Amino acid sequence: MTDQGEHRRVREQLGWYALGHGTPEERAGVRAHLDGCAACRAxxxxxxxxxxxxARVDPDRLDEQQPAPPAGLGDAVLARIAAESAAVRNRPSRRVLAAAAAVGVAAAGFGVGWLVRPVPPxxxxEPVAVEVxxxxxxxxANVIPHTWGVEVRLVGEGFTAGAVYEVVVxxxxxTAVPAGQFLGIGPGELSCNLNSSVLREDATGFExxxxxxTVVASSQL
Ligand SMILES: [Zn+2]
Known part of the structure; x- marks a missing residue:
């Protein structure tokens, strides 16, 4: 017979056991319990x-800034957590916690990291004043410093519909460096991203x- 304490202890170990981790002695201990416990085998x-x-984690991608999770991993873990939450409202599920811990430890914090890193940075x-x-x-407008130059994100209205406007940084x-063109759309709001080859620290303004x-809008950077 096994007591509740042993079930609990073994269930916390199932995560690394499933991944093939643990010393031979530790694995033998878990296996001994599993041999006599259908619930823990389940x-x-x-x-x-x-x-x-x-296994689908590509080690070469571990250091990338935005690693892609193996298809379905995040969803599968979240689905498990959601299912557990619905099934056992009053108690946190040790099984889910252990599974999450196993993923986190095995992947050096990588696996669970997907769950808490929802969006790219x-x-x-940089908001800038625009004179019209x-x-x-x-x-x-906002400007964004990139390694290849400064980007101007312009939001505006009242640019004559159908007229071509050029933006220079x-x-x-x-020196006025071309950053792109856009078509006016009249009273509606337009939003466009204009890219220049001038680095942010070298840029003094845009027009x-x-x-x-004719300069219809300008900004000092
Ligand atoms: Zn058991």
């Missing part, structure tokens, strides 16, 4: 997909030029 069977999931937006040459136009020498070269 628990182990539910953890069987773990090694297959982890956002680029640093006419009250017909309203505009706001000026560098320290006063939005109408087709005749």
């Amino acid at each position: 628990e182990l069977a539910e953890l069987a997909p773990l090694p297959a999931w982890l 956002q680029p640093p937006l 040459a006419t009250t017909d136009i309203q505009a706001t 000026t560098d320290e020498d006063g 939005v030029l109408a087709a005749d070269g």
Whole structure:
């Protein structure tokens, strides 16, 4: 006969056991309990997909900034947690905690990391003041420093519908470097991303030029 304490102890060990970890003595201890306990064998069977999931982890990708999880791993673990939460409302499930711990330990924090790293880091937006040459136009902008140059994210309205506008970023020498063009859409709000080859630290401003070269909006950086 086994007592509840032993079940609990073994169930906390099933995660690493399922992954083939543990010393021979430790594994023998778990196996001895499993031989006489159908309930714990059933628990182990539910953890069987773990090694297959982890086998799909490409070690070469572990150091990448945005690792892609093996297909279905996050969903599968979340589904398990959701199912457990629904089934056992009053007690945290040791099995799920142990499974999560097993994934985390085996993948050096990588596996569970997917669950708590939901979105890629956002680029640093730098809001900048925009001066407009006419009250017909309203505009706001953020700039983003990239390794290849500064990006201008322009949001505005009142740019004449169908008219072509050019955006230039000026560098320290006063050179106007093209950053792209956009079509005005009239009173509706437009949002466009304009990329220049001028690095943020070298950029002194940007200008939005109408087709005749008139500056209709500008910003000092
Ligand atoms: Zn048991």
